[in-house]
Amino acid sequence: MGHQPATKNLSKIPAGVWVLGFVSMLMDISSEMIHSLLPLFMVTTLGASALAVGLIEGLAESTALVVKVFSGALSDYLGKRKGLAVFGYALGALTKPLFALAPTIGIVLAARLLDRVGKGIRGAPRDALVADITPPHIRGAAFGLRQALDTVGAFLGPLLAVGLMLLWANDFRAVFWVAVIPGMMAVALLLFGVREPERHEGGKRSNPIRRENLKRLGAQYWWVVGIGAVFTLARFSEAFLVLRAQQGGIPIALVPLVMVAMNLIYAASAYPFGKLSDRVSHKMLLALGLVILIAADLVLASNDHWGTVVAGVALWGIHMGITQGLLATMVADTAPADLRGTAYGFFNLVSGIAMLAASVVAGLLWDWRGASFTFYAGAAFCVIALAGLAWQPGRTVSMK
Numbered sequence: 444m445g446h447q448p449a450t451k452n453l454s455k456i457p458a459g460v461w462v463l464g465f466v467s468m469l470m471d472i473s474s475e476m477i478h479s480l481l482p483l484f485m486v487t488t489l490g491a492s493a494l495a496v497g498l499i500e501g502l503a504e505s506t507a508l509v510v511k512v513f514s515g516a517l518s519d520y521l522g523k524r525k526g527l528a529v530f531g532y533a534l535g536a537l538t539k540p541l542f543a544l545a546p547t548i549g550i551v552l553a554a555r556l557l558d559r560v561g562k563g564i565r566g567a568p569r570d571a572l573v574a575d576i577t578p579p580h581i582r583g584a585a586f587g588l589r590q591a592l593d594t595v596g597a598f599l600g601p602l603l604a605v606g607l608m609l610l611w612a613n614d615f616r617a618v619f620w621v622a623v624i625p626g627m628m629a630v631a632l633l634l635f636g637v638r639e640p641e642r643h644e645g646g647k648r649s650n651p652i653r654r655e656n657l658k659r660l661g662a663q664y665w666w667v668v669g670i671g672a673v674f675t676l677a678r679f680s681e682a683f684l685v686l687r688a689q690q691g692g693i694p695i696a697l698v699p700l701v702m703v704a705m706n707l708i709y710a711a712s713a714y715p716f717g718k719l720s721d722r723v724s725h726k727m728l729l730a731l732g733l734v735i736l737i738a739a740d741l742v743l744a745s746n747d748h749w750g751t752v753v754a755g756v757a758l759w760g761i762h763m764g765i766t767q768g769l770l771a772t773m774v775a776d777t778a779p780a781d782l783r784g785t786a787y788g789f790f791n792l793v794s795g796i797a798m799l800a801a802s803v804v805a806g807l808l809w810d811w812r813g814a815s816f817t818f819y820a821g822a823a824f825c826v827i828a829l830a831g832l833a834w835q836p837g838r839t840v841s842m843k
Contacts, residue, residue, distance in 0.1 A: 587717015
């Protein structure tokens with residue numbers, strides 16, 4: 444293969460996808476600088492209980508999911524994606540100062556909800572925009588690249604947060620103010636750096652979420668949605684990776700580094716596996732992702748020594764790199780072009796509900812039977828997902 448083809452392939456990816464990747468990266472740096480410290484800030488500075496932290500996170504994430512369906516459908520109805528994406532990113536950026544100013548837990552909740560509404564608004568139109576501007580034969584590589592850049596932000600954010608907290612003697616609010624800067628940069632870059640592709644469509648626009656339009660999504664698409672949900676059930680919230688690290692006695696200030704390690708590996712593997720998905724069977728890659736997640740669960744279940752936790756977290760990152768961009772590509776491949784936004788909206792909604800359910804179950808198992816049992820249960824769910832992968836309606840999705 445050599446280095447030449449890889450560079451050539453990267454240069455084929457449309458400039459708009461690169462820009463959307465850097466926009467995601469900047470917003471992720473901004474968000475993760477805050478999110479990696481927010482639970483500690485709520486508990487230590489504002490005196491919140493663990494239950495309050497859990498409720499705020501749960502409410503925030505579920506808000507984002509509901510909004511995603513409507514924003515995706517709206518982007519199909521208007522035939523425009525960029526305006527909604529800009530609005531979503533701008534809303535996210537404007538919430539950042541609220542965290543720095545927050546005198547009470549109520550203001551944190553409001554900021555968190557508005558931030559997630561912004562995320563909900565921008566997610567589906569942005570993914571549909573990537574699918575719109577990328578030729579189908581390199582779509583896997585394009586989604587892999589956007590995911591990789593996004594994930595670079597997810598490990599740079601916590602790294603910056605840890606560094607600034609050490610530098611400024613745990614001044615949460617000062618760190619939150621710094622987070623405002625990359626958020627604003629993301630909005631400016633999207634505004635001036637991305638052009639929406641022209642659409643030549645006559646006729647009257649119909650409501651994308653009417654029954655006859657949803658029927659056009661077809662069995663292949665809904666199978667992808669189902670597989671995405673089962674995958675998410677098998678992979679609960681990454682908060683549990685952080686808890687496992689803490690059990691092993693890693694100092695509190697360094698616990699966010701567990702997420703840094705996971706996202707570093709996720710970022711490094713997302714593009715190569717995305718490119719690979721343009722050439723090989725999607726089902727085979729999904730099955731590989733599940734096998735690696737089973738390995739991650741079994742390693743994390745075995746013990747809480749820091750070396751074991753790091754190995755488990757690394758495997759988790761590879762699983763994410765294989766599956767996340769691939770599932771986004773499969774949605775693009777199975778949905779009609781004019782319903783792409785709606786398709787991403789429903790996919791995100793169903794996966795999000797699954798994530799919420801999985802994390803609640805994982806939390807209950809953790810309290811009831813301990814950490815090891817939780818990870819063994821995750822491995823059992825992966826086996827069920829593998830069985831679901833074997834069954835599929837009609838022809839096979841994109842068996843390249």
